[in-house]
Amino acid sequence: MDLNITKDFLLQLALITTLIFTFEIFFAEKSKIQHYAAIIQAVSWGLSILLCMSFPTYITSGIRVDIRIVPLLLGTLYGGWRTGVSLSALIILYRIYLGVDSGVYTTILTLLCSMAAIIYAQTFFAAAGKNKRLLLALLLSVCYCFVGGITRVWVDGFSFKFLQVQVIYTIISISSVLFFIYIKETVREITEKNRQLQAEARDAEIAFLRSQIKPHFLYNTLNSIAVLCIKDPRKAEELTLEFSQYLRKSFDFKQLDCLTTIENELELVKAYLNIEKVRFGARLFVEYDVTANPDTRIPPLILQPLVENAVRHGLMSNLRGGTVEISIRTEADGAVSFVIEDNGCGMSERQIEEILQSNASKKGVGLWNISQRLKLLYGKSIRIESAVGIGTKVIFNIPAYTAKQNGG
Known part of the structure; x- marks a missing residue:
C-alpha cells in the first residue's frame, strides 16, 4: 500500500516536471515571447496544480x-x-468543483494560514542568493506541510494511516521543492554567465571593428598629406591642422561601450570632409539635412566611415566629383534614420553582396564594418540602394536615446 502511495506522488511529480521544464526549455529564452513569459509560466504552474489535484493519492x-x-x-x-x-x-x-467535503475546509484553512507566510517571504526570496533561496524554500515547505497536517487532523481526526501518508507526503514535497529551486537557480546562474560571456565577446568584436576604422582613415589621410607636401605645401599645412583637430576629437572615446552624440559625430564627419576638401577642392560638395536631436546617443565612428566610402569610392572615382548628402532624421516610431547618399559611380548588386559578405575587400571596409557593428549592437544591418552610374544610398535606423536619458 505504501508503494502505491509513493507511485501516486511520483506520478504527480512527473506531471509537474514535464510542464515546468517544458516552459524552461522551449519558452523562457525565446525573445519573441519575453513579454508574455510571466503569463505562460503562471499558466504552466496552474496546469501543474490542476493535474496534481486530478490525480491525487487516496488515503x-x-x-x-x-x-x-x-x-x-x-x-x-x-x-x-x-x-x-x-x-x-x-x-x-x-477543489470545490471536485466536491464539497471536509477536504474543501482543510484546503481553505491551509491556504489561509500558510500563504500569508509564503507571500511575506517572497520579498526576501527575490533579493536572496541561491543558498538563502533554498533555505527559505525549505522553511516554507515545512510550514505548509505542518499547517496542512494540523488542519487535516483538526477536521478529520488522527489516524496512524494518515500519519504514515503525511510523512511520505512531507518528504516528497520538501524534496521536490528543493530540487526544482536548485535546478532553476542553477539554470539561472548558467544563463547569466552565458549572457555575460556573449556580452564580453560582442564587446571584444566591437572593439576590434572600431580598431579597424582608425588605421584605415589614418593611412589615407597621411598619404594625402604626403602628396600635398610636394604639390602644395600650404594646403599640406591646412590639412595637417584639420587632421590634428580630427584626432583630438576621435581619440576622446575612452570606454569600450561608450556612446557619443550625433553632434559630436557630425563634428568628426565635418573635420574629415574639411580634410578631403583641402585635397579635392571644388570636386567635392556636401549637403546636410539634420533634424534629429543633436544629443541623441549613437555608437562612435558610425558615420565617418560611410561618408569616407561615399567620397573616395563613390565620388572621387569620377573626374567631375559630385555631392554627398548626409541626412539624419527622427522617424514617426521614435527611431533615428541615417542616410548617406552620393551621386557617384554607384555599384552593382553583385558588388553590394560581396561587400556585405566579407571585409576582405578594401573598398568595403567601412560598409562591412558598420554593418557588423549595427548587427551586434541592435540586431539590424545597413541597407544599400545603388545603381551603376547613378550613385549609392546607405540607410540604417537605430533607437533614439538622448545623453540625458543615459546619464551622459
Missing part, C-alpha cells in the same frame, strides 16, 4: 492528498504575490 475513500505545494510555492516565490493569490484561488475553486 481513504474520503481523504485525498496531492503535492500541489510544489507548483504553488514555485509560482508564488518566482511569480510574485499576485501569482500566488491566483493559484490559491484556482486551488479552492477546483
Whole structure:
C-alpha cells in the first residue's frame, strides 16, 4: 500500500516536471515571447496544480492528498504575490468543483494560514542568493506541510494511516521543492554567465571593428598629406591642422561601450570632409539635412566611415566629383534614420553582396564594418540602394536615446 502511495506522488511529480521544464526549455529564452513569459509560466504552474489535484493519492475513500505545494510555492516565490493569490484561488475553486467535503475546509484553512507566510517571504526570496533561496524554500515547505497536517487532523481526526501518508507526503514535497529551486537557480546562474560571456565577446568584436576604422582613415589621410607636401605645401599645412583637430576629437572615446552624440559625430564627419576638401577642392560638395536631436546617443565612428566610402569610392572615382548628402532624421516610431547618399559611380548588386559578405575587400571596409557593428549592437544591418552610374544610398535606423536619458 505504501508503494502505491509513493507511485501516486511520483506520478504527480512527473506531471509537474514535464510542464515546468517544458516552459524552461522551449519558452523562457525565446525573445519573441519575453513579454508574455510571466503569463505562460503562471499558466504552466496552474496546469501543474490542476493535474496534481486530478490525480491525487487516496488515503481513504474520503481523504485525498496531492503535492500541489510544489507548483504553488514555485509560482508564488518566482511569480510574485499576485501569482500566488491566483493559484490559491484556482486551488479552492477546483477543489470545490471536485466536491464539497471536509477536504474543501482543510484546503481553505491551509491556504489561509500558510500563504500569508509564503507571500511575506517572497520579498526576501527575490533579493536572496541561491543558498538563502533554498533555505527559505525549505522553511516554507515545512510550514505548509505542518499547517496542512494540523488542519487535516483538526477536521478529520488522527489516524496512524494518515500519519504514515503525511510523512511520505512531507518528504516528497520538501524534496521536490528543493530540487526544482536548485535546478532553476542553477539554470539561472548558467544563463547569466552565458549572457555575460556573449556580452564580453560582442564587446571584444566591437572593439576590434572600431580598431579597424582608425588605421584605415589614418593611412589615407597621411598619404594625402604626403602628396600635398610636394604639390602644395600650404594646403599640406591646412590639412595637417584639420587632421590634428580630427584626432583630438576621435581619440576622446575612452570606454569600450561608450556612446557619443550625433553632434559630436557630425563634428568628426565635418573635420574629415574639411580634410578631403583641402585635397579635392571644388570636386567635392556636401549637403546636410539634420533634424534629429543633436544629443541623441549613437555608437562612435558610425558615420565617418560611410561618408569616407561615399567620397573616395563613390565620388572621387569620377573626374567631375559630385555631392554627398548626409541626412539624419527622427522617424514617426521614435527611431533615428541615417542616410548617406552620393551621386557617384554607384555599384552593382553583385558588388553590394560581396561587400556585405566579407571585409576582405578594401573598398568595403567601412560598409562591412558598420554593418557588423549595427548587427551586434541592435540586431539590424545597413541597407544599400545603388545603381551603376547613378550613385549609392546607405540607410540604417537605430533607437533614439538622448545623453540625458543615459546619464551622459
